Amino acid sequence: MRPIDEVITFPPIDPNRVLQPHQDALILTLGINDFDVRRILVDPGSSANLLQLFAFKQMGFPSPALENPRRILLGFNGVSTTSLGDVVLPVQAGPVILNVQFFMVEDLSLFNAIMGRTWLHDMKVIPSTYH
Structure with missing residues (x-):
């Protein structure tokens, strides 16, 4: 792993490619365990990676392969779900690779993670989300 000390900036022209105003969620494709996983929601309000x-x-x-089964996870709306266990997997975003602990769940609706x-x-x- 290498330290994360780089600065990413967005030029003024960058948001011109986005129809403004918009309120879309931030959805990414990331490399997880050497697989390109699509439909990943970035949720700064969540304290867990799912x-x-x-x-x-x-x-x-x-x-x-899962560890620590049956943890209770609470959503922002107060609804609870029970995780099937957790696992640590490498996640790659650009040049950076971090080992991330995920809680495994069965129903994330449209999202893979x-x-x-x-x-x-x-x-x-x-x-x-502006950019």
Whole structure:
């Protein structure tokens, strides 16, 4: 792993390619365990990183590879769900690779993963939906 000390800036022309005003969620494709995983929601309000069980199985992992099963996770709306376990996987964003702990869940609706505050903090990034 290399330290994250680079600065990313957006030129003034960059938001010209986006229809303004918009309120779209920040959705990424990231490399997780050498797979390009699409439809990842960046949620700075989430304290956990979540991974859809289906995506985990698509990477070729068996379910028994999970540790610490049956953790209760609370959503922002107060609804709770029970994780199937957790796993640490390498996540690549550009040139940076970090080992990330994911809580495995079965139903994330449209998303394969949700990256929360812990990942954002470790990456030393500020998400910009404007750009």
